[in-house]
Amino acid sequence: MPKLTDTQTLILSRAANRPDNLAMPLPEGLHGAAAKMSVSTMIAQGWLEEVDADMRNGEPLWRETGDGHATTLVVTDAGMLAVGIEPVVVKTMAAVRNRAAEKASSKIPTLTPTPRSGTKQAEVIALLQRPEGASIGEIVERTGWAPHSARGMISGVLSKKFGLAVTSAKQADRGRVYRIDQQSI
Template sequence: MTDIKLTDTQRQIIEHAVQHTGGKIEWFPDNVKGGARSKVLDAMFNRALITREGEGWCVAAEGYDALGVPRPGNSAAQTAEPAQRRTRANSKQAEVIAMLKRPEGATISEICTATGWQQHTVRGTFAGAFKKKLGLEITSSKEPGRDRVYRIA
């Protein structure tokens, strides 16, 4: 349990949201109406017990902690495997990857011509999207009579 002290009203609102509405704050005690609702919501928001979700409010992690209730989705988040990144088959990124997979590879100028990108964009895509995000290994070599050639290893 945590040291966060809740008023009776705050505790009732958060408990109801956790038990009945999946964490969405939709119910208030009968004695909390009009401006009092706004004040209660503002107080809980200022203490980080609730967060905005679209037009409404939902219980934040600190709200679950204040009740001593396990947060929803913790076990699923720990056991879930990271999603595989996908690329569209008709995108410029897919076109560049196909060019780099060819046996002859591709030069930066060839990629610029095919995509309409500038040279710095191509180099940034190699370092950011391909190496860091997609985990592709890109090699380069200087061939006689040709610019530097890049390939996916």
Template structure:
């Protein structure tokens, strides 16, 4: 593996410590990294495919990164865990909204706000950001006179 990625000092410290002290398990952060900043470091390393999830809330440095940074691969775990995908919650707000949009009658912004507790601008932002840009979903909308705009996910045909 060619490690020509740009890593922050913190990311490099976390990876190096994991390789040298905890057999690749990420469980240490510099003293100044607290709370949400720790999660951001984990997310950045995960998105760069330098670590993988290994159980509940446990992340490990992948074998190729260990070797590239001078460590030894841990023979007690599989060589590659690239098939691991983050678990998705069936009861998440995003899943609830997608279920509402998948109904034949669709959903209005006020209905989604009532279900999720979100404000209207958050609902519309989720449509544009998470659903359209990240998930690539096409959301249709229809406005009839005297009622709220109805949003739907087009039905997928089984042809």
């Protein structure tokens, strides 16, 4: 077994006992340059690994990478062995993380959301399902929304969330007219 400092032993032991094998949060009082030096040494030794943080599940952050991503620290097989723990749990959590990443990168939604009847969303869908479709002005008039909200509803909710194929065409008398492709329903 390698020679570990008390701080390294504490970080690795805590991470090994967490179900997700996260090394974060670090022990109380360890921050700044001391935390960076300790973690950098453990990463160099192969005991910790930086992985993308799952912000939706509230994983604690180690650092932000500057490109809008955040990372957290996970104990590796070598880190588990360094504190005398069998790394089976690490392999299981790695498999779970990989499955979650594959699922997130897949464009196939797991649940298909449906709009509630009697809502403004349902009104907009009804307008766009008409053969003549609807312009942003008509949607704004019917719903009372601002034009940017109507466009956001079309691109964000209808296209991305509900997976409806919304087409648009410019008409001389009405401006840009949006329609839901009936085959996407």
